[in-house]
Amino acid sequence: MFDADYLICRSKQNSVNLTATSFLPGNTGVEIVTNRFKFNIREGDFNNIQDAIKITINSAGYDIGGFTTGTYADNLHITHNYFGPQVTSSTPVPFINAEYMCSAVTVDYPNNGAQMYAGGNLAINSNKVDRAYRGISVNGLDMFPADISGNDIYLRDDILSQTQYGIQIRNTLDNVASGWNTLGAQGITNTLVSLYLCTNNQGSNPPGSPYITCNTLQDSYKGFEFVGNNKSTLWMGNSMQNHYYGLYLTANGIIGTQGGPGSPSDNAWLSPPSFWTSPPWQTYVGVSSNAAGSVLYVQGGPTYNPFSNGSVITGNDYGSGYLSVTGGFASYACPGVTVQPPPNYKVSGLSNIDKNKGWSVEMYPNPTSGKLNIRSSTENDHLQIKLIDVNGKIIFSDFISTVESVGTLNLNLPAGIYFIMIKNDNNQEIHQNLIITK
Numbered sequence: 001m002f003d004a005d006y007l008i009c010r011s012k013q014n015s016v017n018l019t020a021t022s023f024l025p026g027n028t029g030v031e032i033v034t035n036r037f038k039f040n041i042r043e044g045d046f047n048n049i050q051d052a053i054k055i056t057i058n059s060a061g062y063d064i065g066g067f068t069t070g071t072y073a074d075n076l077h078i079t080h081n082y083f084g085p086q087v088t089s090s091t092p093v094p095f096i097n098a099e100y101m102c103s104a105v106t107v108d109y110p111n112n113g114a115q116m117y118a119g120g121n122l123a124i125n126s127n128k129v130d131r132a133y134r135g136i137s138v139n140g141l142d143m144f145p146a147d148i149s150g151n152d153i154y155l156r157d158d159i160l161s162q163t164q165y166g167i168q169i170r171n172t173l174d175n176v177a178s179g180w181n182t183l184g185a186q187g188i189t190n191t192l193v194s195l196y197l198c199t200n201n202q203g204s205n206p207p208g209s210p211y212i213t214c215n216t217l218q219d220s221y222k223g224f225e226f227v228g229n230n231k232s233t234l235w236m237g238n239s240m241q242n243h244y245y246g247l248y249l250t251a252n253g254i255i256g257t258q259g260g261p262g263s264p265s266d267n268a269w270l271s272p273p274s275f276w277t278s279p280p281w282q283t284y285v286g287v288s289s290n291a292a293g294s295v296l297y298v299q300g301g302p303t304y305n306p307f308s309n310g311s312v313i314t315g316n317d318y319g320s321g322y323l324s325v326t327g328g329f330a331s332y333a334c335p336g337v338t339v340q341p342p343p344n345y346k347v348s349g350l351s352n353i354d355k356n357k358g359w360s361v362e363m364y365p366n367p368t369s370g371k372l373n374i375r376s377s378t379e380n381d382h383l384q385i386k387l388i389d390v391n392g393k394i395i396f397s398d399f400i401s402t403v404e405s406v407g408t409l410n411l412n413l414p415a416g417i418y419f420i421m422i423k424n425d426n427n428q429e430i431h432q433n434l435i436i437t438k
Contacts, residue, residue, distance in 0.1 A: 004030065007044035009052065028054055035060040038074035038120065044081040050102040052083050057109040073144055075120035078105055082343045084130030101132035109140040111173055119364030121145040128342035133158040137168040141176065145366055147433045148178040152342045155185040155193060164192050169210050170199035175367060175435050176210035177417050185220035188244040188280065194225040203232035211417050213237045222248045231256040241270040244279060249294060250286030259297030261326050266304055273302045282306035283318045291322035300325050359428050367435035372409045374422065376402050381424055383407060388419040
């Protein structure tokens with residue numbers, strides 16, 4: 001177990017050690033390489049670093065109830081940290097030897113199929129990434145549940161002209177959700193910037209993965225870029241404003257059908273119609289891709305029904321019959337889960353850690369087929385439980401009492417990703433994703 005709260009990692013990075021291959025002062029804030037983990041990195045302050053948090057999960061031998069080889073996976077939580085120039089700075093970052101943040105969070109977790117799941121999850125929540133070149137990247141995860149939510153990410157142009165992303169999700173298998181993030185960049189001219197970059201995520205359907213919902217994107221060359229096979233993606237309730245490409249599919253890019261009859265996907269292109277002049281494009285289908293495998297059910301009108309649609313090959317674009325106008329609710333009902341706001345600059349005041357000090361909750365198994373155990377750090381707790389589906393509807397609400405710190409729920413729900421709120425009698429709350437499988 002590793003808890004790192006209120007870390008300060010700060011350097012005087014410059015162009016010399018930025019490009020060096022060895023580990024020199026200022027290269028890395030926190031680096032972890034392991035096959036066993038139960039880690040929390042919270043309320044930290046990371047300034048002027050090449051790789052602020054870099055975590056590599058591997059497969060190796062361990063002895064927990066018997067020797068085996070693989071990965072022992074418990075919680076990995078990176079929450080409410082600040083990544084960016086030093087907290088006293090209010091100036092832009094024109095020079096690499098002044099102030100900058102190269103990459104905020106990188107998690108690599110191979111899909112090796114040798115995982116012992118200990119009931120935890122990956123949570124990268126409520127972080128502030130300010131004036132960075134790259135934000136949050138997750139790779140692999142081997143079906144380990146992951147939640148990337150509530151982050152505020154703003155990118156500056158990388159002077160070394162390398163690929164940039166706000167959130168990158170690649171090579172995942174299932175159980176990944178990413179929502180309520182706010183992402184922005186310097187404008188629509190830097191061709192290397194994609195605010196959401198999703199590559200070859202092979203989720204099953206149902207429940208579908210990754211869930212990319214209720215995100216707000218603004219001011220970049222590409223808003224959402226999907227590379228390769230992402231056929232089980234749920235892409236709904238997001239907004240795009242001021243992009244050269246709002247939605248971009250490339251390299252056999254596919255996201256599967258979004259929405260359905262009477263249930264529009266309700267992604268919104270918020271720039272005025274006069275902005276989308278072909279180019280800029282609301283949707284674009286690039287190399288070796290075809291919108292036929294990624295049909296969008298949409299509302300009528302220019303905000304939700306894109307009219308500026310382009311493609312490399314004529315007939316493969318969304319304007320060629322792959323938009324289906326349907327009735328339904330006025331807008332996608334983003335689930336009404338309270339997400340802790342990210343820090344502004346240096347962490348101050350009362351944090352959620354302070355509010356929940358002395359109380360924590362573990363849920364297992366997660367994913368579950370129905371039976372869910374909730375372990376409270378406090379004995380004989382009286383807990384309020386609410387479950388919310390991806391449409392924002394409360395579909396379960398009940399109270400349970402823990403016996404020797406453990407309470408049990410038996411849930412009869414369709415397969416999918418849900419949002420669970422747990423509150424105790426002291427009004428302390430914990431929010432997590434819950435995955436139901438059948």
